[in-house]
Amino acid sequence: MAPLKHLEMENPIIDACFRDFCSSHGILTVEDFLIHDLYELAAFAERQVDADRLKEGITVMLSLVEVKCRPWLNGMELLEDLQRNKQTLSSGDNGTDSLLQGGLREGQVTELVGPSSSGKTQFCMQAAASVAEKQEGSVFYIDTGNSFSARRIAQFICGSSAAAVLRKRVLSRISCHTVYDIYTMFDTLQGLEVALRSQMNVNECRLRLLVVDSISSLITPILGGSGSQGRALMVALGYLLKKLAHEHNIAVLVLLKFRGIGCVILLQSSFFLISPSVLKVTNYTVGAGENGKTKPALGETWKSIPHVRLMLSRDNRNNSCTISILKHTSMLSGQTVTRKDNQQCL
Amino acid sequence: MREHEAARDWIRSDETAKQMLSRVLGDRAFLLLPPLHRVPLRAGNVVEITGSSPTAKTQILIQAAIACILPKTWNGVHYGGLEKLVLFLDLDCRFDVMRLSDMLKHRLLEANRIGNGAWWQLEESSGVKNCRGAQDKSKSKSKIVYDEELYVSCMKRFLYLRCYDSLELLSSLKTLHYRIRLQEACGSQVGVLMIDSIGAFHWTDRLSSSLALDKNNRKSLSLTNVVETIVQEMKKLMRVHSLVVIATKATIYEEKYPTNENNRKLSSNNDKAQQPPFREFMPSSWQAFVTHKIFIRKSGDHHQSSGQQSLSAYSLEWLQPQLSSIDRFIVDDSGVVIVS
Numbered sequence: 037m038a039p040l041k042h043l044e045m046e047n048p049i050i051d052a053c054f055r056d057f058c059s060s061h062g063i064l065t066v067e068d069f070l071i072h073d074l075y076e077l078a079a080f081a082e083r084q085v086d087a088d089r090l091k092e093g094i095t096v097m098l099s100l101v102e103v104k105c106r107p108w109l110n111g112m113e114l115l116e117d118l119q120r121n122k123q124t125l126s127s128g129d130n131g132t133d134s135l136l137q138g139g140l141r142e143g144q145v146t147e148l149v150g151p152s153s154s155g156k157t158q159f160c161m162q163a164a165a166s167v168a169e170k171q172e173g174s175v176f177y178i179d180t181g182n183s184f185s186a187r188r189i190a191q192f193i194c195g196s197s198a199a200a201v202l203r204k205r206v207l208s209r210i211s212c213h214t215v216y217d218i219y220t221m222f223d224t225l226q227g228l229e230v231a232l233r234s235q236m237n238v239n240e241c242r243l244r245l246l247v248v249d250s251i252s253s254l255i256t257p258i259l260g261g262s263g264s265q266g267r268a269l270m271v272a273l274g275y276l277l278k279k280l281a282h283e284h285n286i287a288v289l290v291l292l293k294f295r296g297i298g299c300v301i302l303l304q305s306s307f308f309l310i311s312p313s314v315l316k317v318t319n320y321t322v323g324a325g326e327n328g329k330t331k332p333a334l335g336e337t338w339k340s341i342p343h344v345r346l347m348l349s350r351d352n353r354n355n356s357c358t359i360s361i362l363k364h365t366s367m368l369s370g371q372t373v374t375r376k377d378n379q380q381c382l
Numbered sequence: 383m384r385e386h387e388a389a390r391d392w393i394r395s396d397e398t399a400k401q402m403l404s405r406v407l408g409d410r411a412f413l414l415l416p417p418l419h420r421v422p423l424r425a426g427n428v429v430e431i432t433g434s435s436p437t438a439k440t441q442i443l444i445q446a447a448i449a450c451i452l453p454k455t456w457n458g459v460h461y462g463g464l465e466k467l468v469l470f471l472d473l474d475c476r477f478d479v480m481r482l483s484d485m486l487k488h489r490l491l492e493a494n495r496i497g498n499g500a501w502w503q504l505e506e507s508s509g510v511k512n513c514r515g516a517q518d519k520s521k522s523k524s525k526i527v528y529d530e531e532l533y534v535s536c537m538k539r540f541l542y543l544r545c546y547d548s549l550e551l552l553s554s555l556k557t558l559h560y561r562i563r564l565q566e567a568c569g570s571q572v573g574v575l576m577i578d579s580i581g582a583f584h585w586t587d588r589l590s591s592s593l594a595l596d597k598n599n600r601k602s603l604s605l606t607n608v609v610e611t612i613v614q615e616m617k618k619l620m621r622v623h624s625l626v627v628i629a630t631k632a633t634i635y636e637e638k639y640p641t642n643e644n645n646r647k648l649s650s651n652n653d654k655a656q657q658p659p660f661r662e663f664m665p666s667s668w669q670a671f672v673t674h675k676i677f678i679r680k681s682g683d684h685h686q687s688s689g690q691q692s693l694s695a696y697s698l699e700w701l702q703p704q705l706s707s708i709d710r711f712i713v714d715d716s717g718v719v720i721v722s
Contacts, residue, residue, distance in 0.1 A: 070549060108561060
């Protein structure tokens, strides 16, 4: 909240008497200026001795606000920006790529939901390996649960003929950051934003993928209660991710664990037999949803944050893994693709 | 004599009732934007579409936008649009321009197919509809062509801006008047102002209100103040330009009421007071500003006859003005399609 006197150097009209007039109406910073009615202010200025100068000051303030605003883009300019800057990154798995019509899109936040040990972290690491190797972009991997494994990523870098030098180069493009609470997360992301903005044209190895594994462990500790702090921080984090994705042409992949129906499952013996993995309650926040349905771990507000929501579910009988689309900006939801488990990349 | 003349001039009418009606209907005409066609909208109306996520609210906005940016006729083909600008304020920051582009292309092809009368065939290659084609009539399989120039001129009528927080929103609204004037100088008129997700900054603004310093004489950036200023700026805009405002709102509290439609009908018959089916969280200044309200909820799956996978259907209900009929619709490639 910069006070008005900082503007005086470049705009001499915002002098002391203009600032006095403004503070008599309770306007001390530019943000205060935004929530006041300007016509009313101009009418008050009319009554003052130096009315013209004051009104000119108001006009200059308004033009400063306008300079800071983003320009309105028309449909053709949006399309051009999309086609030129925002490419589709392969996620490393052919099935997912065909489901998502190309893969992860730069400029979008993709969310991956799934119960514990359904392969979400494996998916992330495979995507990171694919982006680092095939698209030659760098990856910013934020790890909140110590599940990052460089060895596993090295396994995903395909080809037994991959030379050690190539492997080393690809792995050097992935940077891993451990973050255990939301304030460090804000710190890290804002530092990243500053670094990206000040970066000169380094076209090779520009940041293409940002992975957050997992975002629910950062947010669930602060949610809860009727206060708005937790949800406000969650929304602020979501918007920071969306801003990073759009302004710097990055694909953002976030992992989410969802709440299960722990107590209800134990009563239904049929479920007990078929999916024993559901009983692992260590990573869940157990809570009964309405009518026994699962509830998303971060609540209703988080549903408006990601562009694309994918659900990963595992069938232990067939050793297969199904990815389905819960929400997509330009595709029908409900489409699924199933793949067999594989130790190596496909 | 001159006093008589002056008095007579004063008594003489400016225009007849018929002239006035035709002028008002021309200036502020009724708009029928599908799928919101049940209630005709006029300039000055504020429509609020509420629904949880995901309930195809943005799809409805895109469909209404297409109806607005298309021209009435072009090269002899009737499109039935309003040929006006659409201002899209994206507060949700999730807008996908590919979806707009695909839906517009579908509309153009559809209108071309109906308009030309002949039976054209869309060429489908591996699931991707190939819309462009040569105008080579000697080939046995004719390909559809849509007018590229028309497509470009329509896309240029769609103006988009995204805001990442309330301050950006306020500064955009304050400077909007001048920008609209610049656009109107080029000859185009604004028809609709769309806001995607008006409650997007609700939580962050609520946090600012609890953290605000309580200094006298200084207006804090609290939730009520911000929304009041937004409403004030929009009212000023609507006084000068004739536009319709359509805003979507995502519910941020989980639905406490039964989601089953039958249950809701029974409960509404028993209750005398009309309870809204969602918990209202916008401040009263916004609620007073809204003139029309719509509520959308999921309503089970719709099984298509052609054997494709079932699509999820949604039901659209007008809360203000209260209509007894509920529209059910699905979303497919061409947009929002009303099913029943």
